[in-house]
Structures are given as C-alpha cells and as structure tokens.
Amino acid sequence: MTHQHTATCRHKAPELSKYRLPRTVVPRRYELVIESDPDSPDFSGQVAIDVDVLEPTAKIVVNSLDLELANVLLSHDDGTVFTAAVSYDRETEMATLSLNGIAGSGKWTLDANFRGQVNDQSSGLFCATETDRHGHTHNILCTQFEAAEARRVFPCFDEPDFKATFKLSLILPRHHMALANGNGVCSVALPGNRKLVEFEETVLMSSYLLCFTLGPIVSSDPVMVHGKELRIWTLPDHGDKTSFALEVAAFGLDYFERYFGIGYPNGNKIDLVAIPNFAWGGMENVGLVICADYVLIVDKDADAHHKQNQARIILHELAHQWFGDYVTMRWWNGLWLNESFATFMASKACQAWNPTINEWELFTTGREKAYNFDSLKNTHPIEETVENARDAIFLVDPISYEKGCSVLYQFEQFLGEEVFRKGISTYLKRHAFSNTEAADLWDALEEVCLADPTVESLPIRQVMDTWISQSGHPEILVSRGRKPNTIKLSQRPFRLLDIGRKSGRVWPIPVNLAYQNSVTGFTGQAQAQPSRQRKLLLTRKNTVVDFNEAGLHSRLDWVKINAGGSGFYRVRYSPDLLKALTADIDSNLSALELHNLLADASAFMEAGIITAAEYFALLQAVVAGTKKPEWHTFAPHFQGLYSLLDEVGRKRFQAMFAGTLKDCAVNSGVDPLSAPLPFVSDWKLYNLNLSATIQKASLLVCKAWQANPQAVDVVDAALAAMILSFAPQKARKAVPKELFDLRMQARNASPFEMQTYLLRLADLWNGLSSKPSSVDIFALYAAAMLEHSGRNPRANRAVDDVLQNWTAWTGQKPKATKQADAAATEAEAAAEESGETVETLEPAALSHVLRNLYGVDDAESEAKLRALFRKYPHPPLKKEIAKALERIRAGVLARQRESSTFGRQVKQIKQKKSAA
Numbered sequence: 001m002t003h004q005h006t007a008t009c010r011h012k013a014p015e016l017s018k019y020r021l022p023r024t025v026v027p028r029r030y031e032l033v034i035e036s037d038p039d040s041p042d043f044s045g046q047v048a049i050d051v052d053v054l055e056p057t058a059k060i061v062v063n064s065l066d067l068e069l070a071n072v073l074l075s076h077d078d079g080t081v082f083t084a085a086v087s088y089d090r091e092t093e094m095a096t097l098s099l100n101g102i103a104g105s106g107k108w109t110l111d112a113n114f115r116g117q118v119n120d121q122s123s124g125l126f127c128a129t130e131t132d133r134h135g136h137t138h139n140i141l142c143t144q145f146e147a148a149e150a151r152r153v154f155p156c157f158d159e160p161d162f163k164a165t166f167k168l169s170l171i172l173p174r175h176h177m178a179l180a181n182g183n184g185v186c187s188v189a190l191p192g193n194r195k196l197v198e199f200e201e202t203v204l205m206s207s208y209l210l211c212f213t214l215g216p217i218v219s220s221d222p223v224m225v226h227g228k229e230l231r232i233w234t235l236p237d238h239g240d241k242t243s244f245a246l247e248v249a250a251f252g253l254d255y256f257e258r259y260f261g262i263g264y265p266n267g268n269k270i271d272l273v274a275i276p277n278f279a280w281g282g283m284e285n286v287g288l289v290i291c292a293d294y295v296l297i298v299d300k301d302a303d304a305h306h307k308q309n310q311a312r313i314i315l316h317e318l319a320h321q322w323f324g325d326y327v328t329m330r331w332w333n334g335l336w337l338n339e340s341f342a343t344f345m346a347s348k349a350c351q352a353w354n355p356t357i358n359e360w361e362l363f364t365t366g367r368e369k370a371y372n373f374d375s376l377k378n379t380h381p382i383e384e385t386v387e388n389a390r391d392a393i394f395l396v397d398p399i400s401y402e403k404g405c406s407v408l409y410q411f412e413q414f415l416g417e418e419v420f421r422k423g424i425s426t427y428l429k430r431h432a433f434s435n436t437e438a439a440d441l442w443d444a445l446e447e448v449c450l451a452d453p454t455v456e457s458l459p460i461r462q463v464m465d466t467w468i469s470q471s472g473h474p475e476i477l478v479s480r481g482r483k484p485n486t487i488k489l490s491q492r493p494f495r496l497l498d499i500g501r502k503s504g505r506v507w508p509i510p511v512n513l514a515y516q517n518s519v520t521g522f523t524g525q526a527q528a529q530p531s532r533q534r535k536l537l538l539t540r541k542n543t544v545v546d547f548n549e550a551g552l553h554s555r556l557d558w559v560k561i562n563a564g565g566s567g568f569y570r571v572r573y574s575p576d577l578l579k580a581l582t583a584d585i586d587s588n589l590s591a592l593e594l595h596n597l598l599a600d601a602s603a604f605m606e607a608g609i610i611t612a613a614e615y616f617a618l619l620q621a622v623v624a625g626t627k628k629p630e631w632h633t634f635a636p637h638f639q640g641l642y643s644l645l646d647e648v649g650r651k652r653f654q655a656m657f658a659g660t661l662k663d664c665a666v667n668s669g670v671d672p673l674s675a676p677l678p679f680v681s682d683w684k685l686y687n688l689n690l691s692a693t694i695q696k697a698s699l700l701v702c703k704a705w706q707a708n709p710q711a712v713d714v715v716d717a718a719l720a721a722m723i724l725s726f727a728p729q730k731a732r733k734a735v736p737k738e739l740f741d742l743r744m745q746a747r748n749a750s751p752f753e754m755q756t757y758l759l760r761l762a763d764l765w766n767g768l769s770s771k772p773s774s775v776d777i778f779a780l781y782a783a784a785m786l787e788h789s790g791r792n793p794r795a796n797r798a799v800d801d802v803l804q805n806w807t808a809w810t811g812q813k814p815k816a817t818k819q820a821d822a823a824a825t826e827a828e829a830a831a832e833e834s835g836e837t838v839e840t841l842e843p844a845a846l847s848h849v850l851r852n853l854y855g856v857d858d859a860e861s862e863a864k865l866r867a868l869f870r871k872y873p874h875p876p877l878k879k880e881i882a883k884a885l886e887r888i889r890a891g892v893l894a895r896q897r898e899s900s901t902f903g904r905q906v907k908q909i910k911q912k913k914s915a916a
C-alpha cells in the first residue's frame with residue numbers, strides 16, 4: 001500500500017546537548033534484516049539507511065548501544081563509496097562513523113552489519129518466558145524501543161523527530177511465527193530449518209515505534225473494522241480468553257476513526273500481542289501493540305470493574321495510533337502530548353464502550369494520584385525539560401498521564417466537547433506523519449474557537465501554556481462578598497507543606513459554577529429558583545462574582561464551584577457556604593462532585609489547613625445527609641482518618657464506624673441475608689484479605705473445617721484459605737494443605753458471597769466465644785473496610801526494604817564502620833542461607849521503590865531514611881528522593897498535629913454514644 005506523507009517537522013533546531021544527534025545527516029528510509037531466535041542469547045543483522053547529507057561532512061553520528069558494528073560503508077548512486085572507522089561513546093550512547101573522505105550534500109546510503117545481546121528486562125530486544133499448564137516452557141522474543149532502546153538493536157537515528165520508513169525482514173526458526181508493524185509480504189525457506197519473512201514497508205514513523213516479535217504465538221480469528229484486519233496474539237492455551245480484548249479493540253478502532261474524523265492511518269492491519277511479564281501495561285507500536293498478557297487474556301467471569309481497567313489500557317494504546325504515532329512529539333519534553341491525550345481519549349472511549357459505568361468517577365482515583373504528586377515543592381510541570389532521552393522514563397508518572405488528562409478534560413468541559421473535538425481533529429490532520437510541539441495544538445484549538453460564534457473569546461495559547469509549563473495547581477477559597485449576593489473567589493498555590501503557598505502565583509482557572517437563588521415575590525415569600533450555571537475564567541488572585549438577579553429581590557442560597565467536577569483545582573468553602581451546599585446533598589451534588597468535595601477536604605486536612613475534626617464533621621454530615629451512600633467514595637476518607645490514630649484510637653474509631661454502618665444498614669431496609677448491603681456492593685477480595693481481625697476470625701473456619709470438612713460450605717472454606725494466605729507466616733502455617741488448595745476457588749467471589757461469609761463468620765466467632773457479644777457482623781464490616789487500608793504496615797515494610805537494600809540497589813558499598821561491617825556480614829549470611837541475592841536496580845525501578853515510601857508518617861522512619869540518603873546519595877534519583885522525603889514530612893506533620901487531638905475527639909464521641 002502506498003502512503004502519502006508530509007515532510008518531517010524540523011521547524012526548530014534541537015536544544016544544544018551532547019545527548020542529541022547533529023542535524024547534518026538525516027534518515028529517510030531503513031532497510032533492515034535481523035536474524036534472531038527465542039532460544040539464542042544474541043542476534044545479528046544488516047541495515048541500509050537512505051540518508052540526506054545536508055552539508056559536507058567527514059563523519060556521521062548515529063545512536064548505538066551495546067552493539068558491535070562492522071563493515072560500515074557510505075555509498076552514493078554515482079558509485080562513490082567511503083569506508084568508516086567506528087568509535088563509541090557509552091555515556092551519550094552514540095557511535096561516530098569517521099569516513100575516509102568527505103561526503104558532499106545529497107542522497108547517500110549508509111550500510112552496516114551489527115550484533116547484539118538479547119535481554120530479559122522488557123527493553124531493546126528481550127525474551128519473555130511462560131510455562132503453560134502442561135509444564136511446557138515457551139519463549140517469545142519481542143522489542144520495546146521507547147524511549148531510547150532502538151539503538152540497542154540496530155544503529156539508527158534514535159530521536160522522535162528523525163522520522164523515516166522501515167523495510168524489515170526477519171530470519172528465524174521455521175516453526176515460529178513472526179509479526180512486525182506491517183503485514184508479512186513473503187516467506188522464504190532457508191537452510192538450517194530457518195526462514196526469511198519480509199514485511200511491508202511502514203508509514204513514516206519514529207524509530208521508537210518500530211517493533212517485531214517472534215515465537216510460538218497463535219492468533220484469534222480476525223475481525224474486520226472498516227477494512228482493517230484486527231487480531232489478538234498469545235502464546236498457546238489462551239485462545240479462549242481473547243474475545244473480550246478483541247471486542248474492546250474493535251470498538252476502539254471504530255470509535256477513534258469517528259471521533260478524529262481520520263481513518264486508521266497506519267496500514268490495513270493491527271495486531272495486539274500478549275507478552276508474559278511485560279514490565280509495562282502496553283506499548284503503542286505502529287500496527288503492532290504490545291501488552292502485558294493480563295491485559296489481553298481476560299476470563300469471561302471477571303468482574304465489570306476489572307474488565308473496565310483492562311479496556312482502558314487497550315483503548316489507551318489504540319488512541320496512540322493517532323496521538324503519538326500519526327502525530328508525534330518533537331522531543332521527549334513533549335511526552336505528555338502522547339500520554340495525556342491517550343489517557344484522556346481512553347477514558348472517553350471507555351465511557352462510550354460501557355455507559356453503565358461512570359468512567360470519570362473511576363478516573364478520580366488516578367486524578368488523586370496526580371494531585372498527590374503535584375502538591376509537592378519537588379513536583380514537575382506537565383511539560384518538563386529533558387536533556388537525555390534516558391530521563392524521559394522519570395516522566396512516566398501521574399503528572400504526565402493523569403494530571404495532563406485532567407487538564408485536557410477541564411478545558412474540554414469548559415470549551416465544549418464538540419469544539420474541543422474539532423480542534424484535535426484539525427491538529428492531527430494538519431500535522432499528519434509529522435512532529436509537533438504544544439504550540440501547534442494550541443494554534444489548532446484557538447483557530448476552531450475563533451471560528452465558532454458560540455464560544456467566548458479565550459486566549460488558548462496563554463491559558464494552556466500556563467497549565468502545561470507551571471508546576472503545581474491552585475486552591476480556590478470561596479466566601480461571601482461584602483455586597484449581598486456576591487461571592488469572593490481567591491486563589492493561591494496548594495501545597496502539602498506551607499512553603500510556596502504565599503508565592504503569589506496564579507493560574508487562568510476555567511471555572512464551571514452552579515448556583516441557586518431564592519426570589520421574593522408579591523406574597524413576600526422567598527421561592528427557590530431552578531439552579532443555574534455560569535462559566536468564568538479566573539485570571540486574578542481575587543475575583544468577585546455577582547449573583548443578583550436583574551430587577552428582582554433575590555438571595556443567593558448556595559453556590560457550587562467546579563460544577564460537573566472536571567476542574568483540576570481544590571475548592572475550599574467558608575463554613576456558611578459549605579453548610580448551605582451540603583444541606584441537600586442528593587439534589588445539590590453529583591457523585592463526582594461529592595467525591596471532589598471530600599477529596600479536597602482530605603487534602604486540606606493533610607496540609608494542616610483544616611483540622612481532622614472539621615474533616616470528620618463534614619464526612620459525618622455527608623453520610624447522614626444522603627439517602628444512597630456511595631461507600632466506595634466514602635470508605636477511603638474513613639480509612640484516612642483511621643490511619644492517623646494510634647492503636648487505642650483505632651479500636652475506638654472502628655467501633656464507632658461499625659455503628660455508622662449499622663445505622664446505614666437499618667436505614668437502607670436491606671435484609672443482609674438476601675441482598676448486598678450498600679457498603680459491600682463494590683467489594684474486592686482485598687477488602688477481606690488484609691484485615692487482621694478477619695484473618696484471626698478465618699482461623700476459626702480453618703479449625704471448623706479440620707474438625708469436619710462437610711460441615712463447612714466450600715465457598716467459606718475457599719475464602720478462609722484465600723484470606724489466610726495473606727496472613728502472617730504463623731497463621732499461614734496453621735492452614736492445612738488441602739484447605740489451602742481450595743483458595744483459588746474464591747478468586748471470583750462476589751460481594752454478596754463475601755457478605756454472607758462475614759455473616760457466618762460472626763455467628764461462628766460468637767458461638768465459640770465465651771462472651772456471646774464479642775463481635776457482631778458490623779464490627780467485621782468495619783474491620784474489612786478500615787484495616788486493609790492501614791498504610792503504616794505496608795509503608796513500614798517499604799522502609800525496611802529500602803534501609804536494608806539501598807546500597808545494593810544503587811551499587812554502592814556500605815561505608816566502613818564496625819557496625820556497618822557487622823550488619824553487612826549478617827546480611828550476607830542471611831542472603832546465603834536463603835539463596836537470595838539483591839541486584840542493582842535501574843533508576844526507573846528505584847523511582848517506584850521510592851514512591852512506596854509516600855505513606856510513611858512516623859518520625860523515626862523519616863529520620864532513618866534522611867540519614868540513609870545523606871550517607872548514600874544517588875544523583876540520578878536526586879529529585880525522586882526529595883519528593884519522597886517531602887511527602888513523608890507532610891505525613892509526619894499530619895500525624896503529629898492530629899493524632900492526639902483527633903484521638904481525644906473519637907474518645908469523647910464514643911463516651912457520649914455509650915452514655916446515650
């Protein structure tokens with residue numbers, strides 16, 4: 001198939017950096033032949049690169065890492081041929097090809113042979129392994145080239161704006177299947193039980209999007225979507241579990257073609273391949289999407305939320321076929337252009353695919369992750385400077401994905417969905433098969449807005465540049481103005497720690513607000529009017545908004561900032577306005593708006609702006625004031641308060657929370673024996689697995705099963721075994737193997753099955769207890785909802801891991817002291833006895849280790865970690881360490897500030913209830 005392409009975007013010279021290639025030579029086309037085998041540790045190949053020499057040169061610089069290059073030649077159609085000597089620079093990951101002459105401007109071809117190593121780290125050319133249910137081991141080779149890994153497999157111009165076409169051929173064992181970006185066009189048998197498979201030439205694309213995979217893979221039946229062939233590929237024995245992924249992918253291709261107004265641009269096929277133990281959820285290679293196997297292999301009985309999560313990943317990678325592949329960021333500082341938009345589009349497509357689940361409510365979990373990162377002094381803007389392509393990996397975080405998505409959603413809802421869609425479509429069509437920067441997108445959006453008379457004039461570029469380039473996010477304080485029926489909106493940066501809040505920085509904040517007035521008529525009676533909506537752009541630190549109705553005597557009843565819940569900013573109401581807004585929760589607040597209200601209050605409490613008592617009072621009022629409590633929304637807030645308390649305070653809080661749940665059950669009128677109660681409708685097994693109380697109670701089921709297996713329901717036995725498999729080692733040892741073998745039967749337990757398990761567990765506990773009222777069902781519910789969230793045990797394990805392994809992970813030797821020598825000897829002896837070794841970790845893996853520390857909130861652990869990082873700094877992770885320590889400092893301060901005070905309040909509440 002012939003493709004028409006626009007020229008590669010080179011409208012701006014790259015920043016000066018030793019990590020960037022010179023622009024004297026640029027590629028147009030690669031012809032690659034690679035020989036590889038899933039059972040071989042190495043590979044080899046030849047490459048011919050058609051290049052444009054833009055100015056006479058005696059050397060060509062390409063990217064090459066861990067490759068042996070040989071027979072390097074530069075040739076011209078006129079018969080001129082230069083040989084090249086090769087020198088390597090490992091720091092910059094470049095090879096300099098010094099010619100034995102000067103190549104003049106014009107079209108040349110660069111030829112080279114190369115050899116490299118297969119790895120098992122999900123980068124470059126790697127091998128993934130799976131053992132099937134019959135005990136057979138299967139190896140599959142696959143490539144993963146983002147951000148700068150193509151250079152591990154062949155010498156190339158490995159930067160995103162060096163777009164070219166690729167003609168690939170693979171030599172592989174004859175019994176294996178091979179896939180690449182394009183369709184296979186021919187297969188030729190070779191001696192030695194090998195074959196050569198030639199693939200069609202790709203569209204114009206960046207080197208990081210080239211991909212191939214080979215091994216004993218099998219495909220689903222194809223599905224045709226507007227003339228494009230779609231397949232799911234897996235290792236053997238998974239074919240019966242690919243129908244879900246196939247359905248979602250087919251929906252996604254159709255949805256994106258219609259939304260963008262652009263047919264699938266990357267050929268006439270698209271394959272999705274399931275790779276065992278792939279370190280990333282998915283990778284958007286042109287025409288050949290690679291996913292972790294769990295994404296594409298989905299059991300038909302999996303619950304709806306699990307399927308929604310997997311659908312989101314599939315749709316994310318498919319959205320990239322347009323946003324990222326068809327139009328690509330010029331350099332890695334624009335990674336957000338790919339990832340924020342793919343995240344945004346995946347959520348839109350997910351909502352369209354399954355309208356019964358409110359996707360933007362689910363997205364709030366991801367948005368809170370972004371808020372948590374973005375409330376730190378050491379955060380980074382959405383568009384961050386990247387000098388070395390290797391550092392792009394540090395931008396794979398909630399800022400580039402979820403915050404970027406949130407900002408896009410914020411402006412889509414402010415401008416209007418159709419206007420926003422037209423702007424995106426214009427941008428993609430204008431820059432097809434090219435490279436862009438953020439300004440190109442703002443130009444397209446601004447152009448569409450100016451052409452639409454229904455949209456108010458908005459300085460798109462100025463507004464969006466601020467949100468993309470300025471780190472952090474604002475909070476808006478809402479209070480009544482000096483004049484009647486006015487409110488004052490004041491903004492400042494939101495930070496978990498006080499530093500930076502008074503910086504004076506402002507954002508142009510697009511605010512959707514709703515309000516209700518009461519109007520006094522001829523009768524003298526105030527009558528509430530239907531709620532109204534208004535849009536405004538806050539550009540100053542303080543803004544006064546007038547709600548007086550023209551010609552009428554009116555009174556402002558309530559006002560709601562961030563109506564619809566799409567804004568990426570925190571909102572704090574004065575007490576009187578908060579009371580008015582929450583007077584009728586079910587009428588005044590949607591589920592998403594209510595989530596935002598509580599999440600904002602939680603953040604203000606953690607930052608010390610309000611107290612835990614104020615936060616708890618709001619939470620209690622909200623729960624009491626709604627007829628249909630959304631417990632998946634409320635539970636995390638009770639959990640956050642629970643984690644502030646000491647052990648005595650937690651026991652009191654848990655008992656008080658059990659009473660709240662009992663009141664909710666009574667008010668709902670649901671019989672727990674026949675239907676799920678409101679607060680268990682969204683339960684997953686981990687709600688039970690990680691509760692110490694339920695682990696202890698489940699030991700009773702274990703003992704009852706040992707006494708008489710026939711007397712225990714098999715579902716109860718399986719749930720008990722599954723719960724105890726997460727218990728401390730001593731409890732796990734008490735589980736007989738026969739019972740332990742049943743645990744997998746519980747993996748798909750429904751919320752109602754878990755509820756009835758707890759009902760029977762309470763009966764069993766009380767039947768065996770000397771105290772008849774030792775526990776009731778609501779105490780077990782409270783334990784399930786609170787204890788599994790206790791961040792301290794998990795955070796403490798993370799602290800122990802870092803303290804014990806940091807020097808090994810970073811490749812540093814402990815500094816010599818008698819105490820350190822003794823500790824090292826003890827650690828070595830323990831490792832030798834267990835047979836375990838601690839390996840050096842890549843910076844990307846270490847950054848995730850550091851993020852596990854974000855829940856630490858005790859001063860002792862903080863002091864140990866600060867001392868460790870002072871003694872053993874690791875420059876590549878300087879900013880990640882600073883973020884972790886800042887997050888820990890906020891947690892320690894919150895606990896010190898609130899634990900005793902809130903603990904006394906909980907005690908007083910419990911005493912009052914007991915007296916009543």
